[in-house]
Amino acid sequence: MAGLNTTTITAKADDITIKDGNSNEVLVLKETASAENHVQIQNAADGDGPTVSADGDDTNIDLNIGTKGSGVVNVTSDMKITGTTPKLTIGDAGAEDTMIVFDGNAQDYRIGLDDGTDKLEIGHGAAH
Numbered sequence: 001m002a003g004l005n006t007t008t009i010t011a012k013a014d015d016i017t018i019k020d021g022n023s024n025e026v027l028v029l030k031e032t033a034s035a036e037n038h039v040q041i042q043n044a045a046d047g048d049g050p051t052v053s054a055d056g057d058d059t060n061i062d063l064n065i066g067t068k069g070s071g072v073v074n075v076t077s078d079m080k081i082t083g084t085t086p087k088l089t090i091g092d093a094g095a096e097d098t099m100i101v102f103d104g105n106a107q108d109y110r111i112g113l114d115d116g117t118d119k120l121e122i123g124h125g126a127a128h
Contacts, residue, residue, distance in 0.1 A: 037061050101126045 009016070016029040037056030044050045054061035065073055081088055091098040091113070099112020099121075108126045113119075121128060 039063070097128055099128070 014031045017025055018027040018029075020026050035056075037054060037058055040051075040053050040055040042051045042053070052063070054063040067073060090100065095115055097112060097115050099110045101112075102109045103126070107124065109122075109124055110126055110128075111120070111122050112128065114121050114128045
């Protein structure tokens with residue numbers, strides 16, 4: 001792999017595409033006009049994990065992860081929500097059912113909001 005010895009890479013086109021040795025796309029960086037916020041990736045010392053975070057001019061910045069089509073975001077290890085007041089929000093205040101499904105080998109169970117009845121349900125199966 002070729003070395004790169006610079007602190008800034010400036011794009012001469014709308015997007016920057018990084019390809020592997022077989023010319024397959026590995027990463028595409030998309031341009032946003034007048035962008036003020038960005039993603040920061042920081043390495044870590046032995047015993048700590050690297051960090052991917054939102055950074056920029058705004059005081060409060062979300063970090064958005066999206067998929068294509070009906071794809072999903074898969075987390076392949078344990079997940080922990082930390083902070084002073086940890087909170088997990090499921091749903092976007094729209095008129096739709098939301099739930100957590102426990103996907104078992106022989107049985108599935110769910111905890112969720114049936115938005116049609118405005119009731120919290122705990123039940124068997126992956127559907128209301």
